[in-house]
Amino acid sequence: MEFFHNVWLFDCRKYMNFQKQIFFLITIIFIFQSSLFSKENYTLKDSIPLKDSTLQVSGKEVVITGDSKKKMGGLSSGKISFNPSAVSTLPSVMGNTDLLKLLELTPGVQNSGDANTNMYIRGGDQGQNLLLYNNVPLYTPGHLLGFFPLFNSDHISLLELHKTGINARYGGRLSSVIDVRTKSGLPEQVSVKGNVGLLSSQATLQLPVGEKFGLYLSGRKTYIELLMQPLLDATVNNNAKNRVENTDYNFYDTNITLIGELSQNNRIIIDAFFGEDNFNIADNNFLLNGLLKWENRSLSAQWDTRMGETQFSQQIYTSEYRNMLSSNQAEMKIDLTSKIQDVGYKNKFLFRLKNIFLETGLQYAFHQVTPQTYEMVNAGQRYNTSNPSTLNAHDAGLYMSSNVSFTSKLTAEMGLRYNLFIQDKSFNSINPRVALRYRLNETSVLRAAYSRQNQYLILLTPSSIGIPTDFWTTASKKIPPQSGDEFSAGYFQSFLNDAFDISAEIFYRNMNHVTEYSQNFITQQINSYTENVLNGTGKAYGLELIVKKNYDRFTGWVSYTLGRSEREFDGINEGRIFPAKFDRRHDLSFVSSYTLNNQWDVSVVYVYATGNAYTLPSSWYFINSAPVKEYGDYNAARMPNYNRMDLSVNYWCKKDNGINFSIYNVFMVNNPVYIFLNVEQDKETGNVKVAVKRKKLNTIIPSISWKFKF
Amino acid sequence: MKNLLYFFMLNLFLWNLLSCNDEKNIDYVEYIPKIAVEGWIENGTPAIVMLSWTAPFEQMMDTAFLLEHVIRSAKVSVSDGEQTEILTLGLNNNYLPPYIYYGTYLKGQPGKSYSLKIEYRDGIISAETYIPQPVALEKFWFEKTSPVDTTGYIHISFFNTSDLYYQIATRVDKEETVFTPGLYGNINSSLFEKNELISIQVNKGPVIFPKMNFATHFVTGNTVFLKFRTQPKHGYDFYTSWQNEVLNTQNPIFPANTSLKSNISGGIGIWCGYGTYNYRIETK
Numbered sequence: 001m002e003f004f005h006n007v008w009l010f011d012c013r014k015y016m017n018f019q020k021q022i023f024f025l026i027t028i029i030f031i032f033q034s035s036l037f038s039k040e041n042y043t044l045k046d047s048i049p050l051k052d053s054t055l056q057v058s059g060k061e062v063v064i065t066g067d068s069k070k071k072m073g074g075l076s077s078g079k080i081s082f083n084p085s086a087v088s089t090l091p092s093v094m095g096n097t098d099l100l101k102l103l104e105l106t107p108g109v110q111n112s113g114d115a116n117t118n119m120y121i122r123g124g125d126q127g128q129n130l131l132l133y134n135n136v137p138l139y140t141p142g143h144l145l146g147f148f149p150l151f152n153s154d155h156i157s158l159l160e161l162h163k164t165g166i167n168a169r170y171g172g173r174l175s176s177v178i179d180v181r182t183k184s185g186l187p188e189q190v191s192v193k194g195n196v197g198l199l200s201s202q203a204t205l206q207l208p209v210g211e212k213f214g215l216y217l218s219g220r221k222t223y224i225e226l227l228m229q230p231l232l233d234a235t236v237n238n239n240a241k242n243r244v245e246n247t248d249y250n251f252y253d254t255n256i257t258l259i260g261e262l263s264q265n266n267r268i269i270i271d272a273f274f275g276e277d278n279f280n281i282a283d284n285n286f287l288l289n290g291l292l293k294w295e296n297r298s299l300s301a302q303w304d305t306r307m308g309e310t311q312f313s314q315q316i317y318t319s320e321y322r323n324m325l326s327s328n329q330a331e332m333k334i335d336l337t338s339k340i341q342d343v344g345y346k347n348k349f350l351f352r353l354k355n356i357f358l359e360t361g362l363q364y365a366f367h368q369v370t371p372q373t374y375e376m377v378n379a380g381q382r383y384n385t386s387n388p389s390t391l392n393a394h395d396a397g398l399y400m401s402s403n404v405s406f407t408s409k410l411t412a413e414m415g416l417r418y419n420l421f422i423q424d425k426s427f428n429s430i431n432p433r434v435a436l437r438y439r440l441n442e443t444s445v446l447r448a449a450y451s452r453q454n455q456y457l458i459l460l461t462p463s464s465i466g467i468p469t470d471f472w473t474t475a476s477k478k479i480p481p482q483s484g485d486e487f488s489a490g491y492f493q494s495f496l497n498d499a500f501d502i503s504a505e506i507f508y509r510n511m512n513h514v515t516e517y518s519q520n521f522i523t524q525q526i527n528s529y530t531e532n533v534l535n536g537t538g539k540a541y542g543l544e545l546i547v548k549k550n551y552d553r554f555t556g557w558v559s560y561t562l563g564r565s566e567r568e569f570d571g572i573n574e575g576r577i578f579p580a581k582f583d584r585r586h587d588l589s590f591v592s593s594y595t596l597n598n599q600w601d602v603s604v605v606y607v608y609a610t611g612n613a614y615t616l617p618s619s620w621y622f623i624n625s626a627p628v629k630e631y632g633d634y635n636a637a638r639m640p641n642y643n644r645m646d647l648s649v650n651y652w653c654k655k656d657n658g659i660n661f662s663i664y665n666v667f668m669v670n671n672p673v674y675i676f677l678n679v680e681q682d683k684e685t686g687n688v689k690v691a692v693k694r695k696k697l698n699t700i701i702p703s704i705s706w707k708f709k710f
Numbered sequence: 711m712k713n714l715l716y717f718f719m720l721n722l723f724l725w726n727l728l729s730c731n732d733e734k735n736i737d738y739v740e741y742i743p744k745i746a747v748e749g750w751i752e753n754g755t756p757a758i759v760m761l762s763w764t765a766p767f768e769q770m771m772d773t774a775f776l777l778e779h780v781i782r783s784a785k786v787s788v789s790d791g792e793q794t795e796i797l798t799l800g801l802n803n804n805y806l807p808p809y810i811y812y813g814t815y816l817k818g819q820p821g822k823s824y825s826l827k828i829e830y831r832d833g834i835i836s837a838e839t840y841i842p843q844p845v846a847l848e849k850f851w852f853e854k855t856s857p858v859d860t861t862g863y864i865h866i867s868f869f870n871t872s873d874l875y876y877q878i879a880t881r882v883d884k885e886e887t888v889f890t891p892g893l894y895g896n897i898n899s900s901l902f903e904k905n906e907l908i909s910i911q912v913n914k915g916p917v918i919f920p921k922m923n924f925a926t927h928f929v930t931g932n933t934v935f936l937k938f939r940t941q942p943k944h945g946y947d948f949y950t951s952w953q954n955e956v957l958n959t960q961n962p963i964f965p966a967n968t969s970l971k972s973n974i975s976g977g978i979g980i981w982c983g984y985g986t987y988n989y990r991i992e993t994k
Contacts, residue, residue: 462964518968519964614967615968617767618740618741618742618767619741619742619744619765619766619767620764620767621762621764621765621978621979622746622748622760622806624748624888624891625918626916626917627918628955629955629969630746630764630978631967631968631969
């Protein structure tokens with residue numbers, strides 16, 4: 001209630017006049033959309049079914065995104081899509097297929113390494129990807145350290161990555177859009193699908209409710225806390241001096257999707273997603289005892305209706321992400337919490353004017369963001385330095401996109417998006433988007449795209465690894481909004497009757513007001529996190545290649561990206577250009593699957609990538625009789641090249657029932673999560689020596705799980 | 711069958727490629743030697759300055775190697791604007807590095823500014839600081855953690871009369887050779903009401919030399935020397951970053967990966983003035 005109360009107060013007190021204009025505009029647009037919808041001028045020879053909420057219109061061709069036997073689709077249009085059922089045979093940690101991690105095996109998506117849940121796409125930062133779960137934005141991409149996928153793959157029907165020529169319906173992020181869709185058709189019969197593993201189990205219930213309704217209910221729970229300490233002892237604690245003890249981790253998540261096919265032309269989808277992670281850690285070396293907790297919640301209601309070939313879709317939603325770190329370091333207790341909560345409305349209207357397919361839509365979200373509440377208690381003295389407290393922001397977008405066929409060979413997807421963002425200052429922007437496709441012949445396509453993006457929600461990252469202590473804030477007077485332009489051009493060729501696909505693409509992206517964040521927690525003076533935010537510019541460019549084999553017993557792909565991602569900040573390295581943390585010169589992935597017979601299949605994944613950039617000390621000296629380090633240029637050092645091989649074997653007793661045996665990192669390659677140089681003093685001799693320390697998480701992780709469907 | 715052959719051949723090729731690549735080397739950053747300065751001046755005492763070259767990361771440092779990096783031939787002078795004193799070098803094994811430039815007659819006075827000038831190998835290194843008015847403690851006492859325990863904490867109280875920053879530094883007699891800022895012992899006066907009576911617990915700071923000790927408590931039966939200091943902002947910034955470096959260098963959640971915040975022009979380190987009251991506490 002407080003949230004809605006704040007929405008109302010914020011509107012009324014500060015922006016009454018402006019709000020009136022906005023709401024007036026929204027009403028006009030809504031009436032315009034409705035009037036178009038009421039016309040019956042548009043007919044469709046072959047009715048478009050409502051089964052799938054994604055309708056891609058490409059010239060005269062209408063493509064319904066749906067089930068496919070291809071593991072990966074969408075290459076000809078520059079998109080990448082995964083069908084969970086088709087990729088379920090690929091290797092997975094703990095037996096759970098991680099669709100988001102699979103994206104890292106595709107061109108343009110940097111491998112994030114071990115212990116990292118973040119996504120880095122085409123040289124962008126982790127906060128520059130829009131993750132949509134049934135059109136609802138989610139603000140964290142994973143469970144702890146990447147061990148478990150964020151989504152229960154049995155509940156998902158499709159995952160799509162848009163990184164080039166992004167449709168105008170998407171806005172608010174510079175890098176990419178990851179669009180995840182749950183099941184959208186009515187279940188035909190009662191069934192239970194899932195898997196039981198050593199560390200976690202999951203199940204999905206499909207339940208028809210009458211003739212017009214259907215329910216999908218998924219739940220997942222880990223019991224990793226039983227094995228966490230032995231696992232750490234075998235990995236992180238291999239050096240007895242740096243033991244991590246008293247560690248406890250657990251999470252659960254639940255997905256609920258209710259579908260109602262009210263009539264042939266009307267459908268409602270009510271969807272909910274709840275997830276919570278708890279992680280306790282104690283490290284006696286650094287007097288550190290911490291509890292890390294984070295939660296994702298989303299709830300949405302969507303109504304799709306259709307008249308002829310005209311479709312109208314509306315959705316209201318709320319989404320919330322919060323994280324909390326409670327840390328006791330020595331006698332100091334630090335509580336850090338952050339939260340972002342959205343209430344939003346979206347609509348989408350698809351229609352045709354003569355030969356032009358058009359889509360227009362209106363999107364509005366009210367963000368309530370608490371970037372970082374910092375409370376410190378030292379020996380009974382409490383310092384509450386939460387400043388600023390909660391930020392309220394209005395975020396509106398209005399767009400129109402169209403698919404035009406200029407000739408039988410040349411088609412274009414063009415769009416225009418208007419963004420309006422109001423926090424302590426109003427920002428607005430216009431984003432043109434265009435994606436051209438030229439069909440050379442039946443099997444090859446040339447494509448080129450340009451898009452401009454603006455980003456008003458900004459992720460600040462104090463951690464060096466993918467631990468969810470990152471927090472969101474809004475563009476404001478102190479933190480300018482980010483903007484970027486991207487250009488790309490590519491070639492797609494299919495040959496041997498669609499058995500093989502080849503795609504090559506070059507891209508260039510510039511980014512303005514990208515951020516770096518550095519925070520010292522040994523101080524009571526954290527009056528404002530904004531003081532720790534540095535702003536600069538960035539650019540990324542590269543070449544992406546993929547060769548894919550689609551059918552037969554042997555399927556898979558080889559993906560290679562040659563890329564660079566650079567940053568330039570006045571306050572870093574004296575203004576010189578430096579590499580972004582996830583700048584990868586080379587990123588190679590190889591995915592292969594072989595089906596021996598109806599019972600046995602085997603899959604192998606290889607990953608090879610240039611190491612992350614990081615900051616390493618260049619020398620050291622004494623202060624207060626303690627050795628301290630003088631650091632070199634920011635991100636001037638490189639982690640060792642990352643490589644890994646995963647193996648998976650499935651034995652199917654019958655369809656959807658079998659046993660999966662996976663091995664993550666078969667060769668036990670020591671891919672460090674981070675490296676540091678430690679200066680130590682020998683207690684006996686007094687000699688000081690420098691020790692290279694590598695913290696790694698995963699050496700080899702075998703897992704076995706039983707997959708079932710009743 | 712042909713597919714199976716392709717599958718195995720490709721995987722065998724990559725298997726070999728990967729299995730050869732397990733050895734990994736650290737990508738060192740180029741060593742650029744810098745002159746590190748640690749210097750201070752307190753009210754009522756002359757200046758103390760230590761100079762050394764920063765050391766590369768490639769080799770173990772023994773005593774001989776350490777001495778190679780100490781700068782013993784610099785001309786170090788301190789001035790209050792009216793008088794200038796050239797400091798003289800002396801050996802002091804209580805400190806690392808063990809050579810110290812001492813002042814003798816130019817003693818610190820609250821409210822005055824002091825400039826440091828180091829002339830070495832045709833180069834000049836300089837820094838400015840000032841000594842704030844010291845603030846006296848109202849009260850201090852030792853409190854055991856529990857009646858049957860041998861550990862406890864020192865508590866202090868004082869009126870917040872300074873507009874600047876406080877620092878609490880302690881040295882346990884016969885165990886420690888230098889004063890170490892207490893853990894979270896750098897305090898910003900602006901976080902408290904003006905003239906408010908502040909009572910806080912003193913946490914012992916991380917000690918590396920001569921014996922590593924990260925314990926924050928004191929032990930009964932010790933004599934603890936305590937300096938309650940006022941310091942300018944550059945001292946506060948430097949010592950908070952120093953503690954962050956010492957404590958969080960291996961912390962992946964909040965990593966320390968930036969150099970200490972220095973106020974030295976032409977070098978790195980700190981030149982700081984303190985307004986100090988000294989106390990002796992028996993932890994009985």
